[in-house]
Amino acid sequence: MPRLMPDTGPQRVLALSNLVFTVGSGLYLTAGVLYFTEAVRLPAGQVGLGLAAAGLFSLAVAVAVGHLADRRGARGVYAATLVVQTPATAAFLWADGFWPFVLVVSVATAAKAAGTAARAPLIRHYGGDRPQEFRAYLRAVTNVGVSVGALGAGWAVQIGTATSYRLLVAGLSVSCAASALVLLALPPVAPAPAAGGGPRRVALRDRPYLLLTALDGVMAVQFKVLTVAVPLWLVGATAAPRWLVSGTMLTCTVIVVAFQVRASRGVDSPAAGGRAYRRAGVAFLLSCALIPLAAGVPGWVAAVVLLGAVVVHTVGELWHAAAGFEVSFALAPERATGQYLGVFGLGAGLAEAFGPGLLIWLCIDWGRPGWYILGALFAVTGLAAPPAVRWARRRQAAVGQGRVLVAAGS
Structure with a gap:
């Protein structure tokens, strides 16, 4: 705890x-x-x-x-x-x-x-x-x-x-x-000093950071899986008791409260954040492969399968959240933390706006194949994160070296 x-x-x-x-x-x-x-x-x-x-x-x-x-x-x-x-x-x-x-x-x-x-x-x-x-x-x-x-x-x-x-x-x-x-x-916290020269909206010009924002936004669709797709699938496609909708949310909440801090301690660098994204994608792939198996089986079997899938999904959620915390802070310059974190939130905002519709179309309207496609989407996104992090680190190092050279020249 x-x-x-x-x-x-x-x-x-x-x-x-x-x-x-x-x-x-x-x-x-x-x-x-x-x-x-x-x-x-x-x-x-x-x-x-x-x-x-x-x-x-x-x-x-x-x-x-x-x-x-x-x-x-x-x-x-x-x-x-x-x-x-x-x-x-x-x-x-x-x-x-x-x-x-x-x-x-x-x-x-x-x-x-x-x-x-x-x-x-x-x-x-x-x-x-x-x-x-x-x-x-x-x-x-x-x-x-x-x-x-x-x-x-x-x-x-x-x-x-x-x-x-x-x-x-x-x-x-x-x-x-x-x-x-x-x-x-x-x-109160003193305002960050403005950078001399250069564009004001620097975060919107940081292409590696924007790429990570987009990848995190795709991964953030997972937050709607347990609140949109799983309840609709449980009620419409399985024989599991309906009260299990609350049971799945309670299971997720308890795991997050107990283990989120612990999961974040091991994600202590941008590189570790990239690897955590990759692990999260694999966990979401596995959970999305398990959830369709709850259809067409007795109610108690469906309940066991769904709860197992929720546990696996929540482990992936711990890794995804830890990865997002690390890369969003570590790759943002301190003088523009609010601006950078505002940009990073764009990905989650898009997931919030369009995630429910995407999940209903894939997982409910399309059914079992849609779950597999969703899992593959998460896995591919996770695999793309480590190279994106390495690109962002190279840019961060280049920008830092450029400031040192400017300071030395002045």
Whole structure:
């Protein structure tokens, strides 16, 4: 198990702020779509379209806000994103049509993505010698918070009234405000010095880093496997009991909370990150080969197969997350951490927007062959990561050598 409390006061403030925020996120992640379909009465197709539009809008905002956090100070910018989320999420209560829904969910989603980018310089500054390991700790805390929120969401869904769903939305808004208040105890971080000369959006010109962003985005589709593809496959194609949908998520959560920090300790260099991507691709290939075997067998056999596949998938998820933490931080210059991490989030943002549709088309509409194709896609992506990391390291070394020569000449 990871340690219960971080080493320093600022780390504890960040962890507590993250925990408070993710309890609200757990409410929304578990039942947010149901709020709009059951309480607001929007068609599911419109909800999916609106969420995709919001995801695309958030991509550009994250990069811009990450750059702003570098230049203006990360604590204030990060707190501002939480402040924006507070009324934006509360406005869900008045989104009584498609276009109001698109407007408020776009603002809320963009503010959340921007907050992830703005928080990155804080993690690097207060994360000690290994900010990647502290980021892994925060991911474990995130899973604890989401699990607590999911319990509240389960109550709202079980009651099933408009009032219970509105309380769910109110809880999300309150968690954003409370998280921002907790940040007041965090010492501010001085803005990073601007680089003399050169383009402002350096991350968008770093081709190896962009390639790694794209590869991580393809791999990030795996986060939707357990929340989209597996539940639909379990209910529609297997004889496994339906309550196992919750069992699969609980299994994943427990493994992540217990082992994410430990998995990240061994991924302590960009080269190790590339190898972790490769191992993750193999694990996802194996899990995607196992899941189709749950169809056409007795219910207890299907349950055993699915739980085994989820364990294998979650091991791959540990490696994938550890790899992303390492390469995204280690290959980003400290003066542009927010900007680089905002760019790196583009891949996950695209996976968030288009992953569910891709998984439904491949794994549910196409069926068993689609699972095998998905697994092969993950494996090939993992194999491509180590060469991409080596290219990024060569560029990083060349840029560093160029700065030394410029400094010597001046």
